[in-house]
Amino acid sequence: MNTPPLSPLRRLWARLALLLTVTVLLTAVLQITLLSVTALQLSRSLPPEAQRALRAVVSAELTTVRLPLARYFQPAVLTALTLSTLFSLLLAFTVARRFSRPLEDVAATARRIASGDLAARVSLAPRAAGAGVSELGRLICDVNSMAEQLQRAERERRFESAAVAHELRTPITALHARVDCLVDGVYPLTTQEVARLRAPLALLGRLAEDLQTLTVADAGELRLLRAHGDLAALVREVVTDFQPLAGARSLTLDTRLPLEAPVFLDAARARQVLHNLLDNALRYARTRVTVRLTWEGNWRLEVSDDGPGVTPGSEAQLFARFYRAEESRARHLGGSGLGLAVARALTEAHGGHIGAETGESGGLRVITRWPAGQQVHNQEC
Ligand SMILES: Nc1ncnc2c1ncn2[C@@H]1O[C@H](COP(=O)(O)OP(=O)(O)OP(=O)(O)O)[C@@H](O)[C@H]1O
Ligand SMILES: [Mg+2]
Structure with missing residues (x-):
């Protein structure tokens, strides 16, 4: 036997x-x-x-x-x-x-x-196991905290999958409805009507791009094409791009910039960060948006508005994926809750920092910090 x-x-x-x-x-x-x-x-x-x-x-x-x-x-x-x-x-x-x-x-x-x-835990309390603060006690604590982290990561993964599906559904449903109407002859098949498909398509494209940026950043594989440049000039360009939108919304877009701000960064990525910040500020501002760039040992770039701001204490959450401070208001304003998460990933990939606080006027002030230019010439890193 x-x-x-x-x-x-x-x-x-x-x-x-x-x-x-x-x-x-x-x-x-x-x-x-x-x-x-x-x-x-x-x-x-x-x-x-x-x-x-x-x-x-x-x-x-x-x-x-x-x-x-x-x-x-x-x-x-x-x-x-x-x-x-x-x-x-x-x-x-x-x-x-x-x-x-x-x-x-x-x-x-x-x-x-x-x-x-993932809900499994070592039920024996370390002291009951006679382990106290010994190696065995630490092993039990480590196994339980590992399970805790795995469970949290799994919860976040599920939340993000559900959020992605939800965000995809909105433009896809819009596209379906419009195409059905065109096919069924509800709308005339004119260039003007077909052009209306651009908005949901752009939303889909941006969503895919943001998700890809975040996935690549998570894997630590975000490639930055850094070069020596001038952050003040870059800010001026982006602000000029946004002036028509500010005008259309009767908002003043104010800048306070130095003549030159030497940096060593990926201009396209930095532009994307500022784009996301201005997009938000112009969406929520009542009368004015201010962009300020100052030197404080690193370049401090802040974008502030005089909008409703956010509840004090919730500033850090703004950078979480799919987070919307006020679900109904933000959804009505068309955001998918990825803009600030992408801005954070890109700023941090540059060795910089991003944070938010309430401004003097009660609106939101988002502050980014960028390292100064280094004596390294055009290279990919
Ligand atoms: N300037 C602001 N004033 C008030 N609330 C803001 C401001 N900027 C961001 N928020 C809040 O933070 C949330 C997250 O912003 P984020 O830019 O990440 O996403 P979004 O603007 O909703 O969508 P997306 O940028 O992906 O189009 C917003 O939904 C909004 O509730
Ligand atoms: Mg946004």
């Missing part, structure tokens, strides 16, 4: 028990040996007459009491040996069990996590 092989943990437990038994028995034998050697050395240290007298006494004693002593000692020694062996076995198995049980729990939890049960 085939006996199933022992699991690694059972083997560990058996080995521990065996090791402990052997250790206890060896200690007993060592102690007996030490006692005998000590007694021998003590008797040798006596003067010769005393040694002779001692030997005479012992041999006389042995002759008279040998038989009763032997009778008395043999069962006593045997019983002591048996009891101490049993005791050491019991102690060894208990200690080994105490060590291996939390490990078995950890292994079982790891197996459940590996099979997809």
Whole structure:
């Protein structure tokens, strides 16, 4: 009959028990040996007459009491040996069990996590496992926090998949409806009507582009075509592009820029960051948007508006993917909640920083920081 092989943990437990038994028995034998050697050395240290007298006494004693002593000692020694062996076995198995049980729990939890049960946790509290703040306690805490992080990552992944599907559905539904109307003759098949397909198509294109940028940035593979340039000139260009939109919305687009701001960056990516910030600011501003560039050990570029701003304390959340401060208002204004997440990924890829705060007028102020130009010439990094 085939006996199933022992699991690694059972083997560990058996080995521990065996090791402990052997250790206890060896200690007993060592102690007996030490006692005998000590007694021998003590008797040798006596003067010769005393040694002779001692030997005479012992041999006389042995002759008279040998038989009763032997009778008395043999069962006593045997019983002591048996009891101490049993005791050491019991102690060894208990200690080994105490060590291996939390490990078995950890292994079982790891197996459940590996099979997809991300809610699994090592139920034994580190202290109950006798582990305290020892390595075992830390192992239990680490396994539980690993499971926690995996679960959080999985929740985020599901949320993002649902959000992507949701964002895709809006332009696709619009396209379907418009194409159906054109095919069914509800709208005339004119260039003007077909051109209306551009808006949902542009939205789809931007969504795909933003998602790709974020995926590549997540993988740490965002390639920047850095070159020496002038951030002030770049800001002027982008602001000029936005002036017609500001005019159409009766907004003042104000700039405060230095004559020159040398930087070493990927101009297209930096432009995209400023584009996303201005797109938001012009969407929410009531009367004015201000773009300011100053030197503070690095280039501080801020875009502020006099719109409704966001609830104090929620500024950091604005940079999360698919986050909209006020779902209904932001959706009505047409955003998919990726603009600031993309801006953050691009700024940080440059070694810069992005943050938001409430401005003096109560609107939002987004601040980006860009490292100054380095003495490195056009290169891809
Ligand atoms: N200037 C601002 N004033 C008030 N709220 C803002 C401002 N900028 C951003 N927000 C809030 O932050 C949210 C996230 O902004 P983000 O730019 O990431 O996404 P979006 O503008 O909604 O969509 P997208 O930029 O992808 O078109 C917005 O939905 C809005 O609620
Ligand atoms: Mg935006």
